[in-house]
Amino acid sequence: MIVARRQAERLSVLDRPNSYIGKTVPRPNLDRLMQGRGLYVSDIELPRMAHVVFLRSPHAHAKIVAIDASAAKRMPGVIAIVTGRELAAVITPWVGVLSHLKRLKSAPQYAMAIDRVCWQGEAVAAVVATSRALAEDAGEQVLVDYEELEAVTDMQTALDPKTPVIHPALGDNLAFERLHDTGNVDQAFEAADEVVEAEFVFGRHTGVTLEPRSVVADWNSAEGRLTIYQGTQAPHMVQNIAALHLGLREQQVRVVCKDVGGSFGIKVHIYADEMATYALSKLLRRPIKFVADRVESFNTDIHARDHRCKGRIGVRRDGAITAFKIDDLTGIGPYSMYPRTSAIEANQVVNLVGGPYTTKSYRARARVVFQNKNVMCQYRAVGHPIACAVTEGLVDLAAIRIGMDPVQIRKRNLIADDAYPCASPTGLRFEQLSHQACLTKLVEMMDYAGLRAEQATLRRTNIYRGIGVASFIEVTNPSAAFYGVGGARISSQDGVAVRLDAQGSVICQTSITEQGQGSEALTAQIVATVLGVAMERVRVILGDTDNTPYGGGTWASRGAGIGGEAALQAAKVLRKNILDVAAAILQSNPAELDIAGNAVVNAGDREPRIELSELARIVYFRPDTLPPGIQPELMATRHFVPREYPFAFTNGVQASWLEVDPETGFIRLLKHWVVEDCGTIINPQLVDEQIRGGVVQGLGAALFEKCVYDERGQLTNANMADYLVPMAGEMPDIDVGHVVSPTRESELGAKGAGEAGTAGAAAAVINAVNDALGPFGTLVTEIPLTPQVILTALGRL
Amino acid sequence: MKASAFDYARVASIHHALEMLSLHGEQAKLLSGGQSLLPAMNLRLVSPQILIDIGDLAELRGIAVDSDVLRIGALTRHVELLTSHLVAAHAPLLSDAVKHIAHPAIRNRGTLGGSLAHADPAAELPACMLALNATIIACGRDGERRIAAAEFFQGIYATALRPDELLAAVELPIARQNSVDFFQEFARRHGDYALAGVAARASVASGGFSKLRMAFFAIADRPVLANAAAKLLNVAITPELIADASVAFGNELNPPEDQQASSSMRRHLASVLFRRCVEALLARGRLYGGAG
The missing domain is CATH 3.30.465.10 (Uridine Diphospho-n-acetylenolpyruvylglucosamine Reductase; domain 3)
Structure with missing residues (x-):
């Protein structure tokens, strides 16, 4: 690990004796999860609980002429069958727009369709029964009379005048357009010796969480309170929105989020069927459980990507990149998702293209269009994989054109490590990045020269291997600039409360959430370190709007950087309070005392003075023995939000080494490397595994994953046999290295690491495939890189 | 994703199983490992009225x-x-x-x-x-x-x-002294259904084939034998001959198209498999049969 720059030369609270910071320690929740004693939503059984199954449209676009549920209502176990119109009396519709995304438009979306369905999978009726199986039986007896309408499926023709407009009131199918133009682009292209163009195509794919979306909604009419048990990344956001649309005050809604089986951005949105479940509980005055099955997950979990992006790059013969230009098009389904909107991904693409480079001339257009397919929204590494693949694909093309090595052209153009702070052409402000150091380390880790020699040798025996490199930047630790400024009630700050209990153990309540990435572990590590107690003494509570401070949750690579800093600051206050009491008890001075090994010790000779359990006993049970006037405060709360930079950008570089069989089009991944800079590393193993998991999701996009729609808007591979997720057998070893540039915005110095792996993996693979196929003069710019795509490009079919 | 309600019977003898089958006819499904049947039932692609479990036989x-x-x-x-x-x-x-x-x-x-x-x-x-x-x-x-x-x-x-x-x-x-087997398939991921696959048994002698049965799968509505294999029987094998036979084999096929592969891609992959299979069988024959 290269420590590029520590915040200060003096030791910080993180460097205390027995610090857990920077150490791989087991996650506190591991035993619970490994022994099958986790509590997921589907485990929850409540008295009088009923199950809802949603009857979903088989058509991409159709008018609902009539719904006849009379036979279904007589089926065994059926409690109610509720249509969209009936449910609309309980819950109001929403429009997924934000004011900072100028001219973004969308239509009102209801919890269930009322007159018209706009994608295959949209719910038209809710069947509530005593079991899921009986509800499915009854669902088969509900007769829905549809009048099929023409479906808008191809994003390339969505704006044509002869294409039907999905929401006539909006005028056209254009949801959002973003233009950017800085640095005299025409002149910059003129100044180039070579200009290279390509069109990049990205398949539509989805998150495929192991645990599907699940909700138990429990309306208690006596209390006038709704308790929502849900696997969500953002409990307070769900609380706010459920209350808003059910006509309740926030205090009438409690969101409880126990264990979550993966999220990846899938579980940070408000889904119509989840809103319908809340409303059904209120309507029927009993607990209702909804657990999406796998087919429903594919048809209704948000999809992502699905971009076509034309790119152009100008380069001088000496390797200097003079300009980037892109024209991006994406289709988002019939509605912009609520409340984060479906314009963010395209907006990110515009923001991020060219981001790692010094090039100042950049022109971009992004268009977001409606279509009759499932809704699209933010999924892990929003926009990054597209921006990275386009940028890095163009950089490689430029290198090939001028005959320069791909590593060389990057060295030539990446922002220098001593150039910070600086800003990108789109105005992204970089506090401190380390592109050059990362690239240097990558080249060393992978033995770049050795691989090039091996590649050349193998080519003589008709074995085609390729090397692909991709530098990237990642948006982490977002401030209110992401959503809050646009009017979304999504908190960008987080809070942590820490208290010392009567036996000297520590209870820590945090507003960030855990979906498997280790939020619980990193919080415990920070609190234990700052306080000076063993980690086993720290119990972390999260995921409950009644019992945690108010905050944003875990998404956009923000948990460690924002929630972690709140934990650090809260623990510091508690530490001070403990030392004040200790000084009073010991007739000493707080400055002469410290806490270590669960006891107050002398700061100088480290001699134990009083166990924390003894201190707590006195405070809670014998306060009469304390000196007069002392009111000990063994609980502290702090909140944190970055104020100086809208986002803490991180950076890194990835490389892929693979083999292409030009006869079959099959690609074998041999090895993958990542060097990234997420600032302070709290738990190296958690960071490395986050990176690896992210890389695997990026490799899935590169080689396998795609939601295949036919021309009528039918999703034709909504199952785990036909939608190919990446699996262990096809994954290469992934080596991870780090450069550390802590952010000065916080004492902790941590930036995010959750999306770095996904950001650059596909780009590295695309570049490696084109490198492998170099001798054939073939260029492939479409993912997933299926054998069909490769063989077609090679002209073998 | 719950199966429709069904009856279940665990039979104690083949006779019992056959009786149940004739009683329920097309409404019944035999259950052995259940690895294809049960997912299909959960997806309600099939809804038998009764499952006859033959696991005890x-x-x-x-x-x-x-x-x-x-x-x-x-x-x-x-x-x-x-x-x-x-x-x-x-x-x-x-x-x-x-x-x-x-x-x-x-x-x-x-x-x-x-x-x-x-x-x-x-x-x-x-x-x-x-x-x-x-x-x-x-x-x-x-x-x-x-x-x-x-x-x-x-x-x-x-x-x-x-x-x-x-x-x-x-x-x-059972396999004879000079017989060699070969199996290969092209699947997107380990364990997936193949885009094209071959199972073959051959008798190799004197560097040539005296018997050659190559059964291809995933390229038609059922497994099919390659007729073109006949071109390679009892002749001196040359790379040209293999290439000709593999092209001829491709022309025998009219493979189905699905999301994973077009018809022409399946034909192409089957031809590649044909060639690789023949080469591998020959190499194995030489290995086991010495100079042959």
């Missing part, structure tokens, strides 16, 4: 050699094929093929009889039966019926089994 189990025939009971699980020394010695093609069937959890439950009776055109074991010239033994109320593998598979999920019959066992001619 010991007479449908067992792997045995009787003179020059290897007999494998229908309830033999994939994992048992994988670990059986008899299979490894007398039908190594099966040991190779089973490694490509899905994943360990599925191989622990899935059965040979289930796979053959299901007759998925992309499945490995039906093609192996064809390559090994197996005889499939069906049990009906009138006794046993012996069906050649080439007649057994009749289309997508369609076999020569009658609704009131159950598949009892298969019989395979």
Whole structure:
């Protein structure tokens, strides 16, 4: 690990004796999860609980002429069958727009369709029964009379005048357009010796969480309170929105989020069927459980990507990149998702293209269009994989054109490590990045020269291997600039409360959430370190709007950087309070005392003075023995939000080494490397595994994953046999290295690491495939890189 | 994703199973490993009124050699094929093929009889039966019926089994001294259904083939033998001859198209497999037969 720059030369609270910071320690929740004693939503059984199954449209676009549920209502176990119109009396519709995304438009979306369905999978009726199986039986007896309408499926023709407009009131199918133009682009292209163009195509794919979306909604009419048990990344956001649309005050809604089986951005949105479940509980005055099955997950979990992006790059013969230009098009389904909107991904693409480079001339257009397919929204590494693949694909093309090595052209153009702070052409402000150091380390880790020699040798025996490199930047630790400024009630700050209990153990309540990435572990590590107690003494509570401070949750690579800093600051206050009491008890001075090994010790000779359990006993049970006037405060709360930079950008570089069989089009991944800079590393193993998991999701996009729609808007591979997720057998070893540039915005110095792996993996693979196929003069710019795509490009079919 | 309600009967004898089958006819499904049937029921693609569980029928189990025939009971699980020394010695093609069937959890439950009776055109074991010239033994109320593998598979999920019959066992001619086997498939991921696959058995002598049965799967509605293999029998094999035969083989095919592969891609992959299979069989023949 290269420590590029520590915040200060003096030791910080993180460097205390027995610090857990920077150490791989087991996650506190591991035993619970490994022994099958986790509590997921589907485990929850409540008295009088009923199950809802949603009857979903088989058509991409159709008018609902009539719904006849009379036979279904007589089926065994059926409690109610509720249509969209009936449910609309309980819950109001929403429009997924934000004011900072100028001219973004969308239509009102209801919890269930009322007159018209706009994608295959949209719910038209809710069947509530005593079991899921009986509800499915009854669902088969509900007769829905549809009048099929023409479906808008191809994003390339969505704006044509002869294409039907999905929401006539909006005028056209254009949801959002973003233009950017800085640095005299025409002149910059003129100044180039070579200009290279390509069109990049990205398949539509989805998150495929192991645990599907699940909700138990429990309306208690006596209390006038709704308790929502849900696997969500953002409990307070769900609380706010459920209350808003059910006509309740926030205090009438409690969101409880126990264990979550993966999220990846899938579980940070408000889904119509989840809103319908809340409303059904209120309507029927009993607990209702909804657990999406796998087919429903594919048809209704948000999809992502699905971009076509034309790119152009100008380069001088000496390797200097003079300009980037892109024209991006994406289709988002019939509605912009609520409340984060479906314009963010395209907006990110515009923001991020060219981001790692010094090039100042950049022109971009992004268009977001409606279509009759499932809704699209933010999924892990929003926009990054597209921006990275386009940028890095163009950089490689430029290198090939001028005959320069791909590593060389990057060295030539990446922002220098001593150039910070600086800003990108789109105005992204970089506090401190380390592109050059990362690239240097990558080249060393992978033995770049050795691989090039091996590649050349193998080519003589008709074995085609390729090397692909991709530098990237990642948006982490977002401030209110992401959503809050646009009017979304999504908190960008987080809070942590820490208290010392009567036996000297520590209870820590945090507003960030855990979906498997280790939020619980990193919080415990920070609190234990700052306080000076063993980690086993720290119990972390999260995921409950009644019992945690108010905050944003875990998404956009923000948990460690924002929630972690709140934990650090809260623990510091508690530490001070403990030392004040200790000084009073010991007739000493707080400055002469410290806490270590669960006891107050002398700061100088480290001699134990009083166990924390003894201190707590006195405070809670014998306060009469304390000196007069002392009111000990063994609980502290702090909140944190970055104020100086809208986002803490991180950076890194990835490389892929693979083999292409030009006869079959099959690609074998041999090895993958990542060097990234997420600032302070709290738990190296958690960071490395986050990176690896992210890389695997990026490799899935590169080689396998795609939601295949036919021309009528039918999703034709909504199952785990036909939608190919990446699996262990096809994954290469992934080596991870780090450069550390802590952010000065916080004492902790941590930036995010959750999306770095996904950001650059596909780009590295695309570049490696084109490198492998170099001798054939073939260029492939479409993912997933299926054998069909490769063989077609090679002209073998 | 819950199955419709169904009745369930666990039968105690083949006779009992056949009685239940004739009683319920098309409304009944036999349950052995359940690895294809149960997911299809949960998706409500099939909704049998009754499942007849044959899992207790010991007479449908067992792997045995009787003179020059290897007999494998229908309830033999994939994992048992994988670990059986008899299979490894007398039908190594099966040991190779089973490694490509899905994943360990599925191989622990899935059965040979289930796979053959299901007759998925992309499945490995039906093609192996064809390559090994197996005889499939069906049990009906009138006794046993012996069906050649080439007649057994009749289309997508369609076999020569009658609704009131159950598949009892298969019989395979055991591998001879100079025989070599080869199995390969192109699948997107380990364990996926193949885009194209081949199961082959050949007799190699003097650097050429005296016998060559190449059964391809996932390229038609059932496993098919390559007619073009005849071009390679009892002749001196040259790279040109292999190339010609593989092109001729491609022209025999009219493969189906799906999301994973177009028809022309399947044809292309099958031709590549044909060539690689022939080359591998020859190389193995040389290895085992010395200078030959």
